[in-house]
Amino acid sequence: MDVFYEVFGWIGSVLIVVSLMQARMLVFRWMNLIGSTIATAYNLIYGIWPYVAMNVAIVVINAYWLNRLYREAKDPEVYKVIPVPSDGPYLRHLLTVHGADVAHFAPAFTAEPGEGAPRHSFLIVRGDEAVGVVAVREEGDGVGRVELDWVKPRFRDFTPGHFVYENSSALPDAGFRQLRLTPHDMTDREYLRKAGFRTERTEWVRDLAA
Numbered sequence: 001m002d003v004f005y006e007v008f009g010w011i012g013s014v015l016i017v018v019s020l021m022q023a024r025m026l027v028f029r030w031m032n033l034i035g036s037t038i039a040t041a042y043n044l045i046y047g048i049w050p051y052v053a054m055n056v057a058i059v060v061i062n063a064y065w066l067n068r069l070y071r072e073a074k075d076p077e078v079y080k081v082i083p084v085p086s087d088g089p090y091l092r093h094l095l096t097v098h099g100a101d102v103a104h105f106a107p108a109f110t111a112e113p114g115e116g117a118p119r120h121s122f123l124i125v126r127g128d129e130a131v132g133v134v135a136v137r138e139e140g141d142g143v144g145r146v147e148l149d150w151v152k153p154r155f156r157d158f159t160p161g162h163f164v165y166e167n168s169s170a171l172p173d174a175g176f177r178q179l180r181l182t183p184h185d186m187t188d189r190e191y192l193r194k195a196g197f198r199t200e201r202t203e204w205v206r207d208l209a210a
Contacts, residue, residue, distance in 0.1 A: 005045055012038030026069060026157035033062035073158040079126055081168035086113040086121040086135065094123075094130055102150050105186050109135070109148045119147065120174045124160050131155040134164045142177030149181075162195040165206060172208050179206045 015035030022028040036058040043051040072078040084091050095102055095111040102109060113119040117138040124132035132151035136144040149161050164170065171179070181197065181204040183189065189204075197204040 005042065008038060009042035012036070012042055023153045024157055025154045026066075029062050029066050029069065033059060033066065036062065069158070073160075076163060076168075079124055079131070079160045079163045081134075081164050081170045082123045082125055083170055083174065084121050084123050086119040088121075090130075091121055091123070091133065094133065098150075098152065101153065102148070105150055106148045107184065107186070120144070120171075120176075122164055122168075122170050124151065124163060126155070126160070132161055134161060136171065136174075136176065136179065138175075139180070142175060144171070144174075144176040144179050146179050146181040159191055159194065161191070165195050165208070177208055179208065180204070 012035045015031050016039065019028050019031035019035060022031060036055045040052055040055040040059060043049075043055060092111055099111075117140075119135055119137045122134045122136075123130045124134065132155065133148055134146070134150075135148040137147050139145050149164075151159070151161055165179070179197075181187075181192070182202070183192075183204060187204075192204050195206070197206040199205075
């Protein structure tokens, strides 16, 4: 039985350590919660009370933040959508810093707007931090082509991009009445469904409220 308890305790410790290496907030909190819960039980079995108290506190802290993160994920007052110039220095800096991740999820996207139809760019912000970018190219008659819908890894579990489509007037204010997106291998189709897109032949389409 002691061997079982030792393995049980080591599992908790490994989960806590591995959680600290996670970039995604939700993954970090859940792994840390499970690890600290196991550590609480292990130290309780052996009566190591200082570590019981410490891990109980960590469990409570993780539970608080998980509740807050899930609550804020649906709160339009937490995430805001701000139109920005597509060739603006801050946007270029953000896309350059996260260039590898952006290229992974949007291989055809280039940070420079280029010639041709105008591109509209929108920052998704949480407080004073930019957490994502949506870029839409005009196709005429109120139709926009989504060229980029990207979110920083640690916010990705909360899919804040849907605030652009559902809770913000930024796109209708820019003259868009419908969005179209051509999928590729890295396209998250389940996310698009949750964001209100539908399939239409080989494209994903979303109508926007006026």
